Amino acid sequence: MICPINRTHNPNLRSWVESANQKDTDFPIQNLPFGVFRPRNSNNSRIGVAIGDRILDLTACCQTGLLQELSQELQAACTAPRLNQLMAMGSRAASALRDRLSQLLRADAQNPPLESKILYSMSEAELLLPADIGDYTDFYASIFHATNVGKLFRPDNPLLPNYKYVPIAYHGRASSIVPSGTAIARPKGQRRSSGESVPSFGFSQHLDYELEVGFFIGNGNQLGHPISIDDAEEHIFGLCLVNDWSARDIQAWEYQPLGPFLSKSFATTISPWVVTLEALAPFRCASFQRPQEDPLPLPYLSSAHDTKLGGIDLTVEALVCSEQMRVMGMQPLRLSRASFKSMYWTLAQMLAHHSSNGCNLRSGDLLASGTVSGAEAGTQGCLLEITQRGSKLIQLPTGEVSSYLNDGDEIELRGYCEQEGYARVGFGECRGRILSTS
Amino acid sequence: MICPINRTHNPNLRSWVESANQKDTDFPIQNLPFGVFRPRNSNNSRIGVAIGDRILDLTACCQTGLLQELSQELQAACTAPRLNQLMAMGSRAASALRDRLSQLLRADAQNPPLESKILYSMSEAELLLPADIGDYTDFYASIFHATNVGKLFRPDNPLLPNYKYVPIAYHGRASSIVPSGTAIARPKGQRRSSGESVPSFGFSQHLDYELEVGFFIGNGNQLGHPISIDDAEEHIFGLCLVNDWSARDIQAWEYQPLGPFLSKSFATTISPWVVTLEALAPFRCASFQRPQEDPLPLPYLSSAHDTKLGGIDLTVEALVCSEQMRVMGMQPLRLSRASFKSMYWTLAQMLAHHSSNGCNLRSGDLLASGTVSGAEAGTQGCLLEITQRGSKLIQLPTGEVSSYLNDGDEIELRGYCEQEGYARVGFGECRGRILSTS
Numbered sequence: 001m002i003c004p005i006n007r008t009h010n011p012n013l014r015s016w017v018e019s020a021n022q023k024d025t026d027f028p029i030q031n032l033p034f035g036v037f038r039p040r041n042s043n044n045s046r047i048g049v050a051i052g053d054r055i056l057d058l059t060a061c062c063q064t065g066l067l068q069e070l071s072q073e074l075q076a077a078c079t080a081p082r083l084n085q086l087m088a089m090g091s092r093a094a095s096a097l098r099d100r101l102s103q104l105l106r107a108d109a110q111n112p113p114l115e116s117k118i119l120y121s122m123s124e125a126e127l128l129l130p131a132d133i134g135d136y137t138d139f140y141a142s143i144f145h146a147t148n149v150g151k152l153f154r155p156d157n158p159l160l161p162n163y164k165y166v167p168i169a170y171h172g173r174a175s176s177i178v179p180s181g182t183a184i185a186r187p188k189g190q191r192r193s194s195g196e197s198v199p200s201f202g203f204s205q206h207l208d209y210e211l212e213v214g215f216f217i218g219n220g221n222q223l224g225h226p227i228s229i230d231d232a233e234e235h236i237f238g239l240c241l242v243n244d245w246s247a248r249d250i251q252a253w254e255y256q257p258l259g260p261f262l263s264k265s266f267a268t269t270i271s272p273w274v275v276t277l278e279a280l281a282p283f284r285c286a287s288f289q290r291p292q293e294d295p296l297p298l299p300y301l302s303s304a305h306d307t308k309l310g311g312i313d314l315t316v317e318a319l320v321c322s323e324q325m326r327v328m329g330m331q332p333l334r335l336s337r338a339s340f341k342s343m344y345w346t347l348a349q350m351l352a353h354h355s356s357n358g359c360n361l362r363s364g365d366l367l368a369s370g371t372v373s374g375a376e377a378g379t380q381g382c383l384l385e386i387t388q389r390g391s392k393l394i395q396l397p398t399g400e401v402s403s404y405l406n407d408g409d410e411i412e413l414r415g416y417c418e419q420e421g422y423a424r425v426g427f428g429e430c431r432g433r434i435l436s437t438s
Numbered sequence: 439m440i441c442p443i444n445r446t447h448n449p450n451l452r453s454w455v456e457s458a459n460q461k462d463t464d465f466p467i468q469n470l471p472f473g474v475f476r477p478r479n480s481n482n483s484r485i486g487v488a489i490g491d492r493i494l495d496l497t498a499c500c501q502t503g504l505l506q507e508l509s510q511e512l513q514a515a516c517t518a519p520r521l522n523q524l525m526a527m528g529s530r531a532a533s534a535l536r537d538r539l540s541q542l543l544r545a546d547a548q549n550p551p552l553e554s555k556i557l558y559s560m561s562e563a564e565l566l567l568p569a570d571i572g573d574y575t576d577f578y579a580s581i582f583h584a585t586n587v588g589k590l591f592r593p594d595n596p597l598l599p600n601y602k603y604v605p606i607a608y609h610g611r612a613s614s615i616v617p618s619g620t621a622i623a624r625p626k627g628q629r630r631s632s633g634e635s636v637p638s639f640g641f642s643q644h645l646d647y648e649l650e651v652g653f654f655i656g657n658g659n660q661l662g663h664p665i666s667i668d669d670a671e672e673h674i675f676g677l678c679l680v681n682d683w684s685a686r687d688i689q690a691w692e693y694q695p696l697g698p699f700l701s702k703s704f705a706t707t708i709s710p711w712v713v714t715l716e717a718l719a720p721f722r723c724a725s726f727q728r729p730q731e732d733p734l735p736l737p738y739l740s741s742a743h744d745t746k747l748g749g750i751d752l753t754v755e756a757l758v759c760s761e762q763m764r765v766m767g768m769q770p771l772r773l774s775r776a777s778f779k780s781m782y783w784t785l786a787q788m789l790a791h792h793s794s795n796g797c798n799l800r801s802g803d804l805l806a807s808g809t810v811s812g813a814e815a816g817t818q819g820c821l822l823e824i825t826q827r828g829s830k831l832i833q834l835p836t837g838e839v840s841s842y843l844n845d846g847d848e849i850e851l852r853g854y855c856e857q858e859g860y861a862r863v864g865f866g867e868c869r870g871r872i873l874s875t876s
Contacts, residue, residue, distance in 0.1 A: 134572075135613050140696060160694050165637050166628055170696035171609035171703070175573050175798045176661055185662040187795035190604055190736065199603050201736050201794075223614055223705070224623040250795070256598050258578060258608035259697020262795040265609070267661070298628065298639050356639075357625035357688070357700040360613045 003095070003233075003278040008032070008102040011423050015105045016112045017119070019052030026416065026426025027051055029105050032098055033238065033273035033428070034083055037125040045081045045128050050273050050428065051105055053122050060118040066104055070096060083131045083216075083274065087237040088363035090219040094237065095278055127272035129179050130240070131216060131364035136172040136268070137354060138212070138244060138368045143288075143344035145373035148385040164294050167301070167345040167353040169370075172244075173265035177366065179272045184245060184432045186407065187266035191249035203437050204247035204263075206390060207405040211318040211336050211381035211413055214242040214368040215347055216274055223360040229303045232348035235361065238274040241316065241413045241430040242368045245269065248384055248404070270366070271413065271430035279425055283417035285311040287346045300356055301349045310346035315339055316372050316415045318381065323408030324398045332412055333396055335386060338372045338379040340415075407436045441529070441671075441716040446470070446536055449861050452545040455557070457490030459545075464854065464864025465489055467543050470536055471711035471866070472521055472676065475563040483519045483566050488711050488866065489543055491560050498556040504542055508534060521569045521654075521712065525675040526801035528657040532675065533716055565710035567617050568678070569654060569802035574610040574706070575792060576650070576682060576806045581726075581782040583811035586823040602732050605739070605783040605791040607808075610682070611703035615804065617710045622683060622870045624845065625704035629687035641875050642685035642701075644828060645843040649756040649774050649819035649851055650680040652806040653785055654712055661798040667741045670786035673799065676712040679754065679851040679868035680806040683707065686822055686842070708804070709851065709868035717863055721855035723749040725784045738794055739787045748784035753777055754810050754853045756819065761846030762836045770850055771834055773824060776810045776817040778853075845874045 008030065014021045015029040027033065027050040037048045037055055048055035058078040061067050067075055074093050077085040086094065103109060140146055143163065150158030162168065186207055192199040218237035221227050227235055244264060251263030287310040296302065303310075316339075319332035345353075350369070355361055371381040380386045383404055387394060390403040405411070415427035446468065452459045453467040465471065465488040475493055476483045486493035496516040499505050505513055512531050515524040524532065541547060578584055581601065588596030600606065624645055630637040656675035659665050665673055682702060689701030725748040734740065741748075754777075757770035783791075788807070793799055809819040818824045821842055825832060828841040843849070853865035 135611060137699075162628075162637075162691055162694065166692050168692070168696055169699050171611055171699065173573055173609055173797060174612070175800050175803070176796075178661070185796050188664070189795050190600075198733065199600075199736070201738050223616070226626070247795070253600055254604050254606070255695075255697075256600065257693075257697070258606055259693075259695070261575075261607050261609065262791070262797065265797040266795040295636065298637070300639050353700070357627050357685070357704040358614075358623050359611060359700065359703040362613050365613070 003281045005281050008098055009282050009422065011421060013102070014107040015051060016107050016109060017052045017054050017105060019054065022052070025052055026428050028423045029102060030423040031275060031279050031425045032101055033275040033279065034086070034130065035273045036082055036128045036130050037120070038128060039120055040124050040126065047078055047080065047083060047086070049101055055120045055122060055125055056101065056105065057118050057120060064113065064117060066113060067100060070100060084364040087131060087216060087218045088220070091234050094218065094276060098276065098278055127179055129177065130272060130274050133174045133177055133364055133366045134362045136174040136177060136366045137169050138172045138370060139345065139350050140168040140370040141343045141345040141350060142370060142373050144342060144375050145371040145381060145385065148373060148380060152389045165298065167350050169354070170259045172268065176265055177268045177270060180269060180429045180431050182269065182432060183435045184267050185435050186437050187247050187250065187262070189247060189250035189262050190253055192253050199253055204249055205404065206248035207434065208246045208248050208383045209318060209405065209411040210244040210246055210371045211316055211338070212242040212244050212368045212371055213314065213316060213340055213415065214240045214270060214366050217361045217363055217365040220362045221355055221360055224358040226358055227352060227355040229301060229306055229348050229352040232351040233277060235351060236277050236347060238276040239280065240274055241271040241415050241427050243269040243411060243413055243430055243432060244368060246382070269430055269432040271427050273428045275425060275427055280312055280417060282422040283313045283419055283425065284309045285313045285341055287311045288342060288344050297349065301352060303348065306346055306348045310348050311341045313339065313341050313419065314415055314417050316413065319412045321410045322396055322398065322400055322406065324400060325396060328398060330397055336379065336381045338374045338381055340372055342374050343369060343372065405434050407434050409434050441719040443719050446540040447720050447860065449859060451540070453489060453543045454545050454547060454550045455490045455492050455543060457492065460490070463490055464866050466861040467540060468861040469713060469717050469863045470539055471713045471717065472524070472568065473711045474520055474566045474568050475558070476566060477558055478562050478564065485516055485518065485521060485524070487539055493558045493560060493563055494539065494543065495556050495558060502551065502555060504551060505538060508538060522802040525569060525654060525656045526658070529672050532656070532714060536714065536716055565617055567615065568710060568712050571612045571615055571802055571804045572800045574612045574615060574804045575607050576610045576808060577783065577788050578606040578808040579781045579783040579788060580808055580811050582780060582813050583809040583819060583823065586811060586818060590827045603736065605788050607792070608697045610706065614703055615706045615708060618707060618867045618869050620707065620870060621873045622705050623873050624875050625685050625688065625700065627685060627688035627700050628691055630691050637691055642687055643842065644686035645872065646684045646686050646821045647756060647843065647849045648682040648684055648809040649754055649776070650682050650806045650809055651752065651754060651778055651853065652678045652680040652708060652804050655799045655801055655803040658800045659793055659798055662796040664796055665790060665793040667739060667744055667786050667790040670789040671715060673789060674715050674785060676714040677718065678712055679709040679853050679865050681707040681849060681851055681868055681870060682806060707868060707870040709865050711866045713863065713865055718750055718855060720860040721751045721857055721863065722747045723751045723779055725749045726780060726782050735787065739790060741786065744784055744786045748786050749779045751777065751779050751857065752853055752855050754851065757850045759848045760834055760836065760838055760844065762838060763834060766836060768835055774817065774819045776812045776819055778810055780812050781807060781810065843872055845872050847872050
């Protein structure tokens with residue numbers, strides 16, 4: 001079931017952390033996303049909560065007794081070096097913690113605690129991966145993306161016959177998931193140009209980004225025990241942004257018959273703050289409305305509640321800034337803006353499908369949506385689509401033209417929910433810059 | 439480089455553990471594979487070494503000072519609850535440990551230690567997964583398997599153009615890897631029969647095994663830093679058997695365009711003992727001899743040393759025992775017997791390819807070969823091949839006939855190296871039984 005709206009969503013709440021009250025912040029008191037950070041000059045990672053331009057240190061909160069009304073188990077989870085333990089405690093525990101943190105950070109909190117003891121400035125901290133990610137799965141849940149990509153390879157038959165029945169996905173590589181800000185080395189690999197009969201090995205010339213939304217498993221399931229669609233959201237801790245970097249030339253040559261492998265496994269960047277499903281409650285919406293001619297989802301993927309509220313009205317964007325643009329002090333150029341509402345499959349459908357064969361999902365596992373694209377121009381979530389497989393060029397404000405990513409290019413993803421009557425909830429940074437190969 | 443033959447391989451060595459001196463044991467003193475076990479009536483897992491029908495408890499060895507000549511770091515790794523730390527120390531440390539254990543277990547050891555303090559009977563122990571497996575990758579390295587399977591789907595064009603250039607692989611699911619003996623629940627999923635226009639959801643009717651060889655990463659590599667083919671074997675800790683259970687009906691419907699997903703992720707069974715590359719040194723052989731017309735491997739997959747000694751003369755088998763066969767006390771029926779010599783790609787080529795894009799491999803990661811099949815009848819490593827996609831039936835000694843696995847069927851994999859002048863080195867058990875769905 002979907003989290004209900006409660007007092008933590010009250011749009012009138014303000015925080016004693018002043019920067020959290022600014023209109024354009026990603027992290028107002030109504031958001032309270034969880035992450036893992038390391039204070040500069042420390043070797044210890046700890047759990048924090050983003051509030052304005054600050055990080056609330058949950059270890060310090062526990063040590064100063066500010067969370068003493070919570071269970072011992074929950075306090076222990078808050079002082080762990082990663083979110084996995086907290087994730088494993090399930091949505092009720094996370095909700096109790098959120099409520100307590102909301103009370104603590106309110107402008108009218110009684111005895112507001114000493115800032116210096118429990119808050120870090122974001123600039124004083126390094127943000128790390130929020131969880132030990134056991135397995136990473138990447139879906140293909142945008143029918144617009146699947147159709148756009150399909151058209152490039154099979155103009156007469158863009159969408160395969162299974163698409164409207166199966167939430168298509170593949171296993172990704174967990175080891176190479178990196179937090180925002182990590183530099184990305186251009187991968188080498190085998191690629192065969194269209195005119196060549198044999199492949200060669202070298203740097204990918206068709207490096208791309210993919211604009212995706214990820215979600216972390218909270219409480220997992222035992223092997224052999226599927227999670228029903230009605231229970232699925234209870235097993236989701238929260239969401240982040242995902243840039244599933246892709247080397248299209250390597251992918252085209254390697255992917256038959258077992259799917260993408262080295263074209264993806266060199267790096268995947270995620271945003272470090274995990275926005276809980278509870279924080280997103282005000283922005284839930286109907287799932288994608290299937291055209292009349294489309295089949296209904298099979299019963300194990302079907303739920304009246306999910307149809308009604310399984311979507312999320314979340315806007316996602318991708319922006320590029322080239323080396324030259326940075327030197328000239330230019331703003332990044334937006335390449336993609338799409339809505340997560342337009343996904344053919346909901347989070348609950350992806351999760352229920354994933355576990356339907358008995359596969360065990362573990363706390364901290366990451367599932368991603370696949371590229372978020374829409375039908376209109378400007379909504380395509382990767383360069384493969386935007387440049388029509390490299391045949392069209394993108395023009396940057398410097399006059400540079402390009403079909404894929406160049407050395408020095410930085411891709412930044414953004415995500416935010418905005419709705420009349422509610423505070424804006426944002427996802428923070430998801431950046432990665434392509435290292436020079438020379 | 440390949441481990442040299444040394445005194446631990448001496449075929450004349452005998453152990454004071456009598457069962458290790460029997461001719462047909464998988465675990466003579468020349469083998470010494472590592473695993474993780476839990477003594478019955480204990481909650482603590484610990485590292486052990488198989489010797490005959492016993493397990494040498496490395497924690498007890500450390501506690502009684504038997505390993506005191508080894509470094510503190512190595513002793514700490516030996517008393518860890520999983521092999522990851524030992525794996526991370528690299529092949530030199532593992533070799534030093536092996537040498538010490540060989541000395542300790544020799545029939546002529548000075549002051550042979552008290553058996554009761556350091557040995558468990560295998561029947562008193564539960565064998566667990568040897569390592570925390572961060573990522574699992576499954577290759578497709580048998581050209582005979584790829585050709586046999588390709589023929590079933592594309593009779594005119596069985597082998598795709600990339601096969602002889604790219605060691606094809608896909609990311610597998612790490613969470614559902616289980617040790618030998620774990621019962622296997624038949625997965626449910628979407629499948630569409632050939633006569634149907636829409637899929638239905640239910641138990642897989644085409645459940646299959648895959649006879650594979652796996653290898654564990656020892657010392658890993660940093661993201662962005664490929665491992666060269668000449669260094670590759672230094673990063674391999676050891677080998678095991680892998681049964682990559684596959685639901686062929688689910689696979690046929692789901693696998694386009696991103697490869698197998700739920701058809702594989704419900705379970706993968708591995709043998710619990712990790713046979714080190716050093717133990718296999720006497721059985722190294724030339725890699726697969728490519729026919730004249732085949733392309734040479736690209737330079738990053740090419741090494742004179744690997745061509746000369748990159749293969750392993752390892753025989754692998756798969757056997758089935760149905761419920762009725764068990765009731766009637768019958769021996770299992772062999773379905774497959776093939777040689778790992780016949781693989782198109784070597785371990786070093788698979789590993790070098792995997793890291794060639796900069797992907798980081800971590801200690802304890804599992805890479806598997808894909809189904810080991812040969813060209814002749816009886817060498818096909820899965821039922822898909824043996825029954826020609828279910829069109830031919832297998833006859834069991836009870837008179838039962840079947841094209842895929844039935845409830846109650848148990849699949850057992852075996853692996854062993856035998857060569858004149860050397861002690862037999864075996865892999866032990868890799869079993870799994872299909873649970874009843876009724």
